[in-house]
Amino acid sequence: MRNAIPDPTNEQEKSPAAEPGKFHLGICMAGAVSAGAYTAGVMDYLLEALEAYEKVRGQPGIPKHEIEIPVIGGASAGGMTAMLTAAALQREMYHIDHPGPDILAEHKDHILYHSWVDLTDKDMFERMLKNDDIDGTIVSALNCLFIDEIADRVLKPKDPESIKWKPLPSFFPRKLKLFTTLSNLGGFTYNVNFNARGSRRPYYMKVHQDYACFELSSAEQPDNHSPGWMPLNFRTGANAQVAVDAALATGAFPVGFKARKVTRSKDVVNNNPLFDEKMLQAIQINADPYQSLNVDGGMINNEPFDKVREVLSAVCGQQAPALYNDYNTFNSTVVMIAPFPSTKPVDIKLFDKLMHVIGLTLSAMVSQMRSKATQVVDAMNESCAGQFLIDPTRELRKTDGTKADLQGERAIACGALGGFSGFLNKEFRVHDYFLGRHNCKIFLRDYFTVPDSAKDENPIFKAGYQGIDTAKYRSEVDGNWQIIPIVGEVDYTFPQFAFSSGSNWPVQNWEAISQYSGVLKKRVQALILNLVKYKPVHKFFLWIGTRILLRGMIAKAMLATIKDELNRWQLLK
Template sequence: MPKSFKLCLTMAGAVSAGSFTGGVLDYLIETLTLWEEAKATNRKLGVNHPEYNHSVPMHNVEIDVLSGASAGGITGTLTLMSLLSKNHKPVNRSNPKGEDNLFYKCWVKMADDDKSKTLEKLLNTNDLSKNKIPESLLNSIAIDKIANEALTINSEVRYPPFVSKDLDLILTTTNLRGLNFKVDFSGDSKTNSANIITNHGGFFRYKVKNELFERGVPPQEDSLFYVLDLNENQDINYLKDATLSTAAFPIGLKSREIEISKKYIERYPKYLFGMRKGISPLILDNEESYKFNSIDGGLINNEPYGIGIKVLNEKNKTLKTNDNYAVVMVDPFPNQDNNPSLFNSERDILSVAKGMFKALRNQVMFNQDGIFEALSLSDRTKFLVAPSRKTILNGEAIREQHHLASSPISGFSGFMDEKLRKHDFELGRKNCQDFLRYHFSVKEENIVKRLGEEIPKEAIDRFSYTNPPSTKNGARFFPIIPDMKTIEAFNQKFNLEDYGTDATLDYPTYPKIDLEEFEQAYKAPIKKRIRSLVRSISRSGILTFAFRLIFQRKAYKLVIDTVRNSLSEANLLR
């Protein structure tokens, strides 16, 4: 059997800009499906049949690991559910409203319904009580509604050929309780001398029940994952809780209480520290399971490609030898802090405090699980899909200054209006189309080694491209996942006859927000939410009245000025 090219797909945190990631994954699955249909037709005909299409590459690509944090964790779960569903449909000219598409439903429509919009639900005050300190600044009912409608029973799990039956879903989490480990410093077993270290970063790892795996925690002691049965409500709820917890944006959205098997915790040191002796987890004797409050997985590991490639390597022992793998990270907000000369000489307490928190955050990201293994990957094994919006002027593509409509207000602006999220979703599809055709590739001379078989000349002529583009003497590359809408990539010819506008996606029109209309709709709900938060925190009717009388207008002005300035800076105001 020919070897498969293994994929690890990593989805970074992005708040409401997860709509971009959803668009990328939607186009990726559509492309893999069309390619598989073309391959299936060839296999049915046989290579000697006169109608056999030699321009269709017949190598195998398999999605083996999905890893995600925060909004990327949500998209990771949606990817799992979409890949294994027989009802999934891509969003294209045949399905512009996103019917039977979880990415579109969750990231574009969100919690909008006939009764209220998503932002109205986030501002609703029915989660607040004057006798209880609030769990979050925003009402998480909207997030719960999205999860409850998206994550449902799948009684007919099916695996397309491009999905591994050993598929892993990894979701990062931040454990506020922390998991304590006792490190033995005695040197012998008689002396009680130990140091305690605490880990607040963690992950959920899932597989799906099939002929290879039984439901539950596997019996093997070195297996650190849970096997979900997607036909069981309890397991759907496990997945839902984990997904909501990785997306619990600190303070903004409520934290989630998580309960996991004690057996899982007992195996954790072996995963973290290998086979080393003298390290053991500390769990209360009367705890039958381990409970903790979980918040946004992106707080500690926002771009979990390290742990993704670590798991991929664990499962495929010959991966590095064969070089038949790649990690693709979709990141709406890739870290661009790369100026080596940037130095702040200020040493006042405020500057030091800012620098300290930045240093702690960066060091946590640097120490993420598996990152050093990921950094040792060979050439053309790490790929990034990041937002890119261009304008065509005189036949030349000019890169715009602003790309995502959901990026203002620290990524929260997408909650304001569906058209912002729709733009980013469509941009994700467009960027993925360009990525698959002209970036996600191997050098032509490495085709056999990396893809596992010879590619017919007809297929190379159809899909290969050069860098610089369309230059006869440029370096030649062949796409790992060929886009069946392509007629001739080198000359940028695409199948408009069969696919119409889907063959060459345009950059979506950048949306605009009318701030007066926004204020008319949301001024009262914003004021009420602020006032209710003050009441819940102060637990005093007098203080709440004083706030309403003196500070409410200033508080609202601060909010709306922040919104105005952020939208204006992103050129989103009408």
């Protein structure tokens, strides 16, 4: 990465030796599709806990070490949430701790909740099957105009005078680094020279991994921004449109959602801080401005914890893994929020049938694109201090009275259908949002901790906890000490949801989903008839064939898949 050595003149990149009482967090948000509601809930409580601690930090009986978040990065839905968080940081936002009596009520004054849970309709599936986005050209399998509506709400709120703007919270630096991953379809061309017939011949190749990088600041006229980082301010509008475009681009699920264009200056692209010096020299572009066509950033890098760590290490001056992976010496850590944490892959079946091989080929391509360098993978060892993970977990009471402990994607209602189930029912999104808050509470209290040795030997926590020896800041699991001390009264009980199912786990009535058969057929027919340009006579016969046979077959197969997935997730009644 460029700028690997901190710049002592930059307030954000002071040497940690000059800030011995400050601990740094890098936030990484993984892809999630509609389960972005879970990530939004986690972020909502994380910000609430930091605000509460900062108000009383250093008072009698309260630890005094500082917490600062210098970098937030994400991919796909995580990248979208990163940008929404940036917008939320500049305005007053009151946290939502419990669902109210009307569980489907909107919260328009809460940008994270309104964007991920409210969306634009309670019934999003019907909205996504409408054909008002088709005008002779197909841009996506699903209607994604609702995403543009949400983006417009962020950029052009209907009542801007009602927004209460505020400076960045004190637990962020003056310039917060933000980035989203992009899958750049045009890519960056570079060449590898070969000797051939007595002369040098270029061998052209492309790299499609890309990043949109920003520095969020409250200053109306930001100065001295770091090379490759675009100054961002939602209040003044500085690069706000580019940030929203990048958010839409990183969330452009391939085929399902529309590919998105992002426009940046040549200087920004040629100094991309998340590429190393050799790569930047190889891919220099000349077009100014530079415009790229992008799909889901998670396709190539769905968990950009490696890039968050690079930025974090540069800011904190701790480049050696041996230092930042040791509780007694680390001054920073990466917190990754992953609604779909990875599981150990199962061995493939060695069948050579075409469709089986096609599926394995696509899976292998994506896995290879997302793989990290060996040293980064090794750094994600669970015994290391340099990274922590927040993922879904909850207890589910079954109708027969038994309990089941759910982990990972099975613990979230938006986890079915590859993350698309949240678009079927707003109750699914409500559940996941408050589960995110609940999981974050437990994580900060019991698992985001340091052992006794770090409290005694790490200068940050030794000074922060000096003279304080109370159980209220210790984990209820192993007695370790909280990195973010939890202050005030916190309700750790699981939210009591009043779902239509009568339980605290949302379920959908199959009749409510099967009613989409008609609009699904119309969507399938519109896609087939507009996918390419046909001669009138061909289009006529295709229309007849589609109406009589094809659309019904495809719609039936899709509904069967939906039913099977919802049953596996226990989301049907």
